[in-house]
Amino acid sequence: MPEAMNWGLSWPYFLTAIVIGYLFGSIPFGVLLTRMGGGPDLRSIGSGNIGATNVLRTGNKKLAALTLVGDMLKGTVAVLVGFYLIGGKNAALLAGLGAFLGHLFPVWLGFKGGKGVATYLGILIGLKWPIAVTFAAIWLSIAYLSRYSSLAALVGSLFVPFLLWFWAGERQMAEMIAILTVLLWFMHRENIARLLQGREGKIGQKEG
Template sequence: MESGPELAGLALLGLVALLGYLLGSVPFGIVITRMLGLGDLRQIGSGNIGATNVLRTGNKAAALATLLLDSGKGAIAVLVARALMDETAAQVAGAAAFIGHLYPIWLGFRGGKGVATFLGTLIALAWPVGFGACAVWLVTALISRISSLSALVAATAAVPLSWFLGHTDLMLLAAALAALIFWRHRSNIARLANGTEPRIGKKG
């Protein structure tokens, strides 16, 4: 039978996960585009709520703000959970924020693809891994000019980067989140295969 302190710890972990999920659920792309009078983001381009689709409105500042805020959701969840509890809680909170972005309660559980939140979470959990994954994304984007391909390559790289940079405790989480990124990008993967995936900055 679990003791009082153990139950309190589980309750706090559950609260951390819930708060991380609710934070991750905030659809900053939609909020920003509506505030700026750019229309309903879900009716623009791919319909995705992330920064790449915001860029298709032609407003680079809005896209940058969305990128930073979506990244920040994961990072803030991690940092708060770490301050309240420990590294396990930090991973739980980061994963919850990521799930919140993919399946936000405010949008009927139809959210984004999680790349920015994934990278922000990694940076907060282990900055060498996070910045390494960002570098992989950037290099792939500069070469291919395709956001989805860059995301898939960066997500794949996160697991070996975790091992190579000495953060083996992060490998399981990185693999799980990367698998979800691949799942959310399955339509992009089909377009990549047939050569119809749009390039970065193309207006929808």
Template sequence: MPDFTTAPLYLIGALLLGYLLGSIPFGVVITRLMGLGDLRRIGSGNIGATNVLRTGNKAAALATLILDGGKGAAAVLIARAIAAEDAAQAAALGAFAGHLFPVWLKFRGGKGVATFLGTLLALAWPVGLAACATWLVTALVTRISSLSALVSAALAAIWAAWLGYPQIVYLTVILATMIYWKHIPNIERLMAGTEPKIGGRR
């Protein structure tokens, strides 16, 4: 855990800032702007980049991936610039929660993987790079986005400890637990052998 040096009011402010940034549903916005329809009625109904890819528009999926990760990173960097590392972690938690439970979509959001990776890159870039590499290698081998997310989330805390960032281990465990919770239907399909491949339609 980080040293708590920031005043509680500022920590709450960082959490709220992160939530507001994280709750921007870029997948929904981009697909509508590009005339691809309502993302929540496509494929799995998820608002993340994997489901955007099911529209067949790779540019839209890439933009969603970058922006969903970027909003998490932006929240961390802004909070760190204004306060300290404890505020940065509060903003990371807020951004992640915002993506999962966005107020603009009646608290029905995505699964948070891109935002998770974006916050890690901003909090401790070596850990973020290791988590991204874990996702990428798993995806290349299995072609299953959900499995890649689960493996990356599970190893994030180990990467943090091994690479010398013990202050974010607790946060990564909390975020990884939430990712697993949001992926329960995916885990059930993985066990049944029915989870779709990346780019496949449901």
């Protein structure tokens, strides 16, 4: 991301960035795409999650891929809108936070959303793409070896704040992403319990 514009963080900018980010993040691509594709209510199958991993459990790989792309792009677009249209780096960070919260707690679905992995990646793409590539590489490696999407996301997200702070020298960004990482782990609390019990569903595993 280019060097940020220098602006004083005021309440109008703060609220605008958060709200716009939230609106982008709250678009439930998984639910919309499966509904348009004639599939079941995504919230009634598998984990009940609205993300790409659960869409894959319907057996429709194309819709799962589209959901993944949509959930990523809404995070990226929110960050770029925050940076270029609202007020630079600070606004980009706030818009990213808003997008993540929107995905986790969308008002349109009674504040019951997804777990945020794809949106987390999309936010990283908008903020610092080399870190996003590193996160994706870690995710893919662990997912390939274990076939556990949740484990891959949990491990990969642990590295991101440290990479931002010590490798990229982005202290403020690292602090914000650390908040997102804590939220991501919180949303995966049931997955963590199932992983420990050996009951976690694997990638591509259908319901029933």
